[in-house]
Amino acid sequence: MTTALEELAIRLRDFAAARDWEQFHTPKNLAMALAGETGELLAELQWLTPEESAQVMRDPETAGRVRSELADVALYLIRLADVLGVDLLQAACAKLDENERRYDAETYRGSARKAPPLP
Amino acid sequence: MTTALEELAIRLRDFAAARDWEQFHTPKNLAMALAGETGELLAELQWLTPEESAQVMRDPETAGRVRSELADVALYLIRLADVLGVDLLQAACAKLDENERRYDAETYRGSARKAPPLP
Amino acid sequence: MTTALEELAIRLRDFAAARDWEQFHTPKNLAMALAGETGELLAELQWLTPEESAQVMRDPETAGRVRSELADVALYLIRLADVLGVDLLQAACAKLDENERRYDAETYRGSARKAPPLP
Amino acid sequence: MTTALEELAIRLRDFAAARDWEQFHTPKNLAMALAGETGELLAELQWLTPEESAQVMRDPETAGRVRSELADVALYLIRLADVLGVDLLQAACAKLDENERRYDAETYRGSARKAPPLP
Numbered sequence: 001m002t003t004a005l006e007e008l009a010i011r012l013r014d015f016a017a018a019r020d021w022e023q024f025h026t027p028k029n030l031a032m033a034l035a036g037e038t039g040e041l042l043a044e045l046q047w048l049t050p051e052e053s054a055q056v057m058r059d060p061e062t063a064g065r066v067r068s069e070l071a072d073v074a075l076y077l078i079r080l081a082d083v084l085g086v087d088l089l090q091a092a093c094a095k096l097d098e099n100e101r102r103y104d105a106e107t108y109r110g111s112a113r114k115a116p117p118l119p
Numbered sequence: 120m121t122t123a124l125e126e127l128a129i130r131l132r133d134f135a136a137a138r139d140w141e142q143f144h145t146p147k148n149l150a151m152a153l154a155g156e157t158g159e160l161l162a163e164l165q166w167l168t169p170e171e172s173a174q175v176m177r178d179p180e181t182a183g184r185v186r187s188e189l190a191d192v193a194l195y196l197i198r199l200a201d202v203l204g205v206d207l208l209q210a211a212c213a214k215l216d217e218n219e220r221r222y223d224a225e226t227y228r229g230s231a232r233k234a235p236p237l238p
Numbered sequence: 239m240t241t242a243l244e245e246l247a248i249r250l251r252d253f254a255a256a257r258d259w260e261q262f263h264t265p266k267n268l269a270m271a272l273a274g275e276t277g278e279l280l281a282e283l284q285w286l287t288p289e290e291s292a293q294v295m296r297d298p299e300t301a302g303r304v305r306s307e308l309a310d311v312a313l314y315l316i317r318l319a320d321v322l323g324v325d326l327l328q329a330a331c332a333k334l335d336e337n338e339r340r341y342d343a344e345t346y347r348g349s350a351r352k353a354p355p356l357p
Numbered sequence: 358m359t360t361a362l363e364e365l366a367i368r369l370r371d372f373a374a375a376r377d378w379e380q381f382h383t384p385k386n387l388a389m390a391l392a393g394e395t396g397e398l399l400a401e402l403q404w405l406t407p408e409e410s411a412q413v414m415r416d417p418e419t420a421g422r423v424r425s426e427l428a429d430v431a432l433y434l435i436r437l438a439d440v441l442g443v444d445l446l447q448a449a450c451a452k453l454d455e456n457e458r459r460y461d462a463e464t465y466r467g468s469a470r471k472a473p474p475l476p
Contacts (some may be wrong), residue, residue, distance in 0.1 A: 004122055004208050007229035011215055019222065024404045027185075031157075032266075034192070037271050038150075039396015045147045045383045046389035052286060053147035057203055059231050066146075067205050073153070073196055074207050077189070080167045080235035084176055086186050088193050095190035096130055097168045097475035102133040103138065110139040123326045151284035151385075154392050158277015165270035166262045169406060242446050244361055249453055257460065258467040259399045265389035265423075266410035269395075272430070276388075276395045283385045295441055304384075305443050309452035311391070311434055312445050315427070322414055326431050327361050333428035334368055341376065348377040352468050 002030040030080040034039060037072040044069060057107065128201040131194065149199040153234060158190040163188060245328060247320040250313065266278040282307060293352040362446060366439040369432065387437040394429040401426060 002010075010024050044066050045053045059065040081088040120130075135141050163185050164172045176182040200207040240248075254260050281293045282304050297300040320325040359367075373379050402410045403422050414420040438445040 001134045005124060007437045008208065008211055008215070015219060016217065019227050023226075023229075024197075026169035027171050027175055028167060028169045028270075029403055031161050031164050031172075032270060032399045033271075034402035035154075035161055035270075036403055039399070040151050041394045042154055042389045043393035044398070045150050046393060047388050048147060050145035053145050053150075054202075056146055057205070065207040066203065067210045068214060070196070070203070070205055070207060074192055074200075074211040074213060077192055077196060078211070079126040081189055081193075083173075085183065086176070086189055089127065090126055091186045092193040092197070092230060095187060095194060096127070096134065099194075099228045100134060103208070105137040107230040108138050108140075110142075119183045147389075148284055151389060151392075154389075155277045155284060158274045158280070161270045161277070162274035165267055165274060201290035227249045244364060246446065246449055246453070253453065253457060255464050256462040259465075261467075262382050264407035264410050265413055266405060266407045267399050268452060269402050269410075273395045273399055274394075276392045279388050280392055285386050286385060288383035288385045291383050291388075292440075294384055295443070304441065305448045308434070308438055308443055308445060309448040312438075312449040313456075315430055315434060316449070319427055319431075321411075322423065322427070324414070324427055326427060327365065329424045329428040330365060330431040330435070333413060333425060333432060334365070334372065337432075338372060343375040345380070346378075348380075 003089070005078065008075075009078050010023055012079045013082065015024070025079065027080060027084055030076055030083060034073065034076040034080060036074055037069060041066070041069040041073060122208070124197065127194075128197050131198045132201065135198070144190040144198065146203055147201060148167060149195055149202060151194040153192065156195055158189060160185070183214060189195055241327070242336055243316065246313075247283055247316050250317045251320065253319070263317065263321055265318060265322055268321060272311065272314040272318060275307060279304070279307040279311060361444070362435065365432075366435050369436045370393065370439065380434065382436060382440055384441055387433055387440060390435040391437060394426060394433055398423070398426040398430060433438070 003095075016025055045056065048056065048077065056066055078088065135144055137192065163181065164175065175185055197207065200210075244294065254263055255355065283294065294304055316326065321328075401419065402413065405413065413423055435445065438448075449459055
C-alpha cells in the first residue's frame with residue numbers, strides 16, 4: 001500500500017522525467033533549492049514578532065503565501081529524499097525516537113537553552 | 120484514518136507539550152530552526168561535485184549524517200505546518216498541480232533556465 | 239591604497255591557494271558554504287525572543303559563538319565576491335542608494351509591511 | 358579614520374532611524390533577513406553546474422541579479438554586526454588567523470573532506 005507521501009514522490013519523479021529535469025535534480029542542486037525556498041519562508045516571517053507570527057494564517061493573503069512556501073519546501077524535501085533513496089518518514093520517526101531518549105522530559109522541561117538542537 | 124504524517128505531527132505535539140516547549144515553537148522560531156537544519160544539510164554537500172553528491176549515500180558514515188539532517192528538516196517542517204494549521208501534503212499536492220499547469224512539458228523540456236522556481 | 243576588506247580578500251585567496259582549495263571555491267560551492275554558516279548563526283538565535291536576541295552579546299560564551307558565526311559568514315561572503323569579481327562595498331553602496339530612493343522615509347516610516355525586502 | 362565599512366554601517370543606522378525601522382532590526386530579525394537574502398543568492402546558482410557558476414558574471418542580466426543579491430547579503434550582515442556591536446572585519450581577521458593555524462597547508466592540501474568548516 002502506497003502512502004500519500006510515496007504517491008507525491010512518484011508524481012515528482014514523473015514531473016521531472018516528463019520535462020527531462022532529472023539532469024538538474026542532483027542532491028546538491030535540490031538541497032540548494034530546498035534552502036532557497038526555506039529562505040522565502042523566512043522572508044514571510046522575518047519582521048513579525050513571534051506573537052504576530054502565530055497569527056500569520058489569519059490574513060488570507062499572507063496565509064496563501066505561507067502555505068505556498070511550505071509546499072515548496074515540502075516538495076523539494078520529498079524530491080531530495082527520493083533522489084537519495086531515503087525513506088523520509090522512517091528517518092524522521094527514528095530521529096524523533098532518538099530525541100525522546102536524548103531530551104528526557106524531566107531534565108529539559110521549559111528550557112530551550114539546554115536543548116539547542118530540537119526544543 | 121490518520122496518515123503516518125499526521126501521526127508524526129501528533130507525536131511532535133506531545134513531545135513539545137511533555138517538555139513545556141510549545142512556548143518556543145512559534146512559527147517564527149520553527150522557521151529559523153528549519154533553516155538552521157537546512158544549512159547543516161547544505162554543509163554535507165557543499166564541497167562535493169553534483170556527481171559526488173549523487174553518490175553520497177554510498178559511504179555509510181556520510182549517509183547516516185545526511186539521513187539525520189533530512190530527518191531534522193522533516194521534523195521541523197511537519198511541526199511548523201502543524202503549528203500553522205496547514206495540511207502539508209494537501210498544500211504540496213495543490214502546489215504540484217499548479218506547477219504541472221505552469222510548466223507544461225513541451226515548453227520547459229530540458230531547460231532549468233526557463234523555470235527557475237521548480238525545475 | 240588597499241582597503242581592509244581587499245586585504246582580507248587577498249589573504250583568503252592566498253589561504254585557498256596554499257591549500258590547493260581553489261578547486262572547491264566555485265561560486266556555487268561558496269554560496270552553499272555561506273548559507274551553511276548563516277544557518278549556524280540562525281541556530282544561535284532561534285529560541286530567543288527578539289528582546290533576548292538584543293542582549294545576546296552580554297553572555298561572553300554566546301557572544302563568542304555569535305562573533306565566530308558572523309566572522310564565518312563574512313569570510314565566505316568576501317571570498318565569494320572575490321571569486322565572482324564583484325566589488326562588495328561598491329555593490330552594497332549602490333544597493334543602499336537604490337533602497338534610499340525606493341523606500342522614501344515619509345511613505346515607509348514605521349512600517350515593515352510595506353517594505354518586505356529591506357526594512 | 359573611518360573605514361568604508363564603518364561608513365556603510367553608519368549609513369544603514371541613519372537609513373533605519375529615518376524610517377523608524379530600528380524596532381524591526383533586532384538581531385533575530387536581521388539574521389532571518391540575512392538568511393532570506395542568502396536563499397535568493399542560492400536560487401541564482403542552484404541549477405548551474407559548478408563550472409557554469411564560475412561563468413555566471415558573463416551574462417549581464419544574471420550578473421546584475423547576483424551582484425544585487427551579494428549586496429543585500431552584505432547590507433544585512435553589516436547591519437546585524439553593527440546592531441550586535443561586533444567589529445566585522447576584526448572578527449573575520451581573527452577567524453582567518455585561527456583557520457590558518459587550524460588547517461595547516463601541508464595536512465589539508467587538496468582535501469575538503471578533512472576540512473568541512475572552511476576549505
